[in-house]
Amino acid sequence: MTPIHLGISTCPNDTFAFHGILEGKVDPRGLDFRIELLDVEELNRRLFAGDFDVAKASFHAALLLSDDLGVLPVGSALGFGVGPLLLAARPGARPRDPVPAAGGASRPARVLCPGAHTTAALLYELFHAG
16 A cells, blocks of 8 residues: 655644554554654645645645645634734733834844744734734
8 A cells, every 4th residue: 555645743733633643543444654743834845845645734834725735624723712822022012013122222023933834924914914
């Protein structure tokens, strides 16, 4: 049988969802999985390159790839109270607030993101576009 190349991220949600397959706790019913655990952005990049037969994608990547790949409406890990968090270095700071710099000047806030095609990046752009 041809192995099925499966890509998942190292995110706890993904490793929990695929634990049974990863640890051989469920019967794969004759399927042979070749599994790669990757950082979410590396997984997305590899998905765009067509490196997997099956993969657990970020919402952002799934939306961008939905015309070319089948996207199953299951396994979501996004909702109220779950998903990406936006943290601030100063209490009450907002993502577009200027940051005080040396000499009384200010600079634009720096926002770090886990990758261009991650759900976090999509949500930031939707809610904090500027």
